[in-house]
Amino acid sequence: MTPVRRWERADVAAAWPVPGAADDKYSRGVVGVIAGSEAYPGAAALVVSGAVRAGAGMVRYVGPERAQDLVLAHRPEAVIHHPVDVAERLPRAQAWVVGPGVSDYPEQDAAIGAVVAESAPMVVDAGALETVARARAAGVRAVGAERVLLTPHAGELVRTLEALRHDVTAADVERDRVGHARLLAETARATVLLKGAVTLIVSPGGATIELPEAPAWLATAGAGDVLAGIAGALLAADLTADVAGACAAWVHARAAERASGGGPVAALDVAGAAPAVVAALLRS
Numbered sequence: 001m002t003p004v005r006r007w008e009r010a011d012v013a014a015a016w017p018v019p020g021a022a023d024d025k026y027s028r029g030v031v032g033v034i035a036g037s038e039a040y041p042g043a044a045a046l047v048v049s050g051a052v053r054a055g056a057g058m059v060r061y062v063g064p065e066r067a068q069d070l071v072l073a074h075r076p077e078a079v080i081h082h083p084v085d086v087a088e089r090l091p092r093a094q095a096w097v098v099g100p101g102v103s104d105y106p107e108q109d110a111a112i113g114a115v116v117a118e119s120a121p122m123v124v125d126a127g128a129l130e131t132v133a134r135a136r137a138a139g140v141r142a143v144g145a146e147r148v149l150l151t152p153h154a155g156e157l158v159r160t161l162e163a164l165r166h167d168v169t170a171a172d173v174e175r176d177r178v179g180h181a182r183l184l185a186e187t188a189r190a191t192v193l194l195k196g197a198v199t200l201i202v203s204p205g206g207a208t209i210e211l212p213e214a215p216a217w218l219a220t221a222g223a224g225d226v227l228a229g230i231a232g233a234l235l236a237a238d239l240t241a242d243v244a245g246a247c248a249a250w251v252h253a254r255a256a257e258r259a260s261g262g263g264p265v266a267a268l269d270v271a272g273a274a275p276a277v278v279a280a281l282l283r284s
């Protein structure tokens with residue numbers, strides 16, 4: 001059993017990237033987002049909002065037109081790219097977020113394939129988990145485990161492990177969350193962030209990081225998409241996948257607390273509360 005490290009406010013404050021006078025939008029970190037679909041356009045706006053609100057220097061968005069329009073309506077800062085162009089020639093980004101809300105769009109899948117084939121750091125969620133985990137398990141690993149963050153919820157962890165030919169059930173995962181997150185990390189050679197009331201981060205051969213319990217109001221549709229965007233901004237600012245994931249989950253939970261004020265919270269409001277949480281963190 002590897003030791004479990006609890007991730008606290010001081011850990012986040014020490015690692016959170018702060019721009020200096022010599023920085024520009026590129027040096028602060030460009031995040032590419034391949035997310036959203038005709039069926040789930042909202043996921044695109046939520047990921048992009050998470051990345052922008054967490055302080056990305058620039059966010060590039062890649063997806064279908066319906067989702068492009070929604071992204072621009074919420075975040076006019078985003079720079080839009082067509083999936084076909086991205087599959088042919090990947091625009092420069094220090095990190096990518098791939099998978100939230102993707103569905104039935106081969107050109108977008110090809111763009112995700114182009115990211116996987118490059119040595120690009122990435123956050124992988126939802127619809128891209130199985131493909132990316134399978135590719136990495138088969139040896140397609142241009143980038144190391146310390147720069148790849150897989151972010152499944154418990155249901156997605158079961159599905160992804162099944163895709164890697166591990167026979168597991170939801171009950172197995174519930175019984176041993178750390179063990180199954182580690183099984184995925186070792187098989188896919190990637191850092192794994194397992195979402196839940198208590199979020200865990202496991203890197204192959206490394207320690208397990210445990211976050212303080214998040215407010216249960218955070219269990220709301222789209223909250224995971226916002227988390228992926230925040231983690232992408234941190235990965236693009238050059239944090240390692242475990243630290244990026246841990247800091248993202250900490251700020252995400254505190255932003256939920258702030259936006260909720262003890263009551264219900266909407267995912268987009270979690271993204272909206274992130275800047276004030278970071279400002280308070282850096283003051284403390």
Ligand SMILES: NC(=O)C1=CN([C@@H]2O[C@H](COP(=O)(O)OP(=O)(O)OC[C@H]3O[C@@H](n4cnc5c(N)ncnc54)[C@H](O)[C@@H]3O)[C@@H](O)[C@H]2O)[C@@H](O)CC1
Nearest residue numbers: 040041042043100101102126127153154155156221222225
């Ligand atoms: N506004 C939007 O456009 C939204 C889009 N979303 C996207 O919708 C797609 C489907 O995602 P879903 O997660 O809803 O559905 P999935 O089909 O990925 O997962 C549903 C299955 O997993 C199980 N499951 C779900 N969450 C679980 C948890 N936390 N613990 C244990 N088991 C769990 C359920 O029992 C069910 O069997 C994804 O691509 C996702 O990114 C969601 O993020 C919601 C918001």
Ligand SMILES: Nc1ncnc2c1ncn2[C@@H]1O[C@H](COP(=O)(O)OP(=O)(O)O)[C@@H](O)[C@H]1O
Nearest residue numbers: 153195196197215216218219221222223224225
């Ligand atoms: N009971 C809970 N208490 C606190 N936080 C939770 C709870 N359940 C889920 N969460 C958090 O809510 C978010 C849900 O993400 P996810 O399951 O990916 O939803 P979606 O796909 O709709 O975005 C994650 O950050 C997870 O850690």
